[in-house]
Amino acid sequence: MELVAEIAAYREGNGDPGRLVGEFRRAVLLAPLADAEAGVEGGLMTARSGGIRWLYAFTDEEALGRFAAARGEADREWPYLAVLGARLVDAVVPQVDGPAGVAVNVADADGSMLFPPVVGIVPEGSAVDFDGGVPAAGGRGEVL
Template identity: 40%
Template sequence: MGGGGLAARAAELGSDRYDPAGLLAEFRAAPVMVPVTAEGSWWAADLGGVRWLYAFSSEAALSRFAVERDGGAGNEWSYVSVYGARLLDVALPGLGVPAGVVLDVAGPSPAFFPPGAGGVPGPATVALRGADRRG
């Protein structure tokens, strides 16, 4: 699974080339890996009232996360491959709580797809206040 284009687009954050709509479009079209817990759930973390599903653009990115999480123990991690669009359009709204996706969380350029207009649909969104739309 080659997420090189997706990871490269995420790395543009903070540069003149950064295009949030392009990053979202690339994420929606790309297959990503979502780790699965021992109980069969997709790996997620709750922070600030938002449930964040973890997704990875490559096996190397998932491996970095696993090493950070396990302290280099070398445990095997199960994952599913799913298109970003399916995460955003089906999985997140199905959680029934405000939810988003964090891509390559342990890498040098993590990308966040927060619950808000334009990226995550339906019940997984939160209302954003203020002109800068950060709440």
């Protein structure tokens, strides 16, 4: 099953967290690049919310287009990298200063999904619920 279908199933209460994370890791996602005006030319576009840096990622150009339109910026070029979800969480998240997760299809009210910085999604050293050799109290590594 593809990521969009897994997100839909999970949001409807029929999904499996392990399958969802697996599809996310296997999916080729479009990660928009930050523009020069943001002061981080060449970096990935992110937002900070609740103390977490969220990397934006989209399942296709249409989803990225909806995001651009929601920002009132559909008329400009949106350069992006095509990258595996696994690469985002395994290689990019550990490079971010502080907790980071991935926000997929954020402009789609019924099709968005957050992959937070918890055990089972990001590497243990980047997970907010990991404390040494064991998950911190309450940390189960599930998609929230």
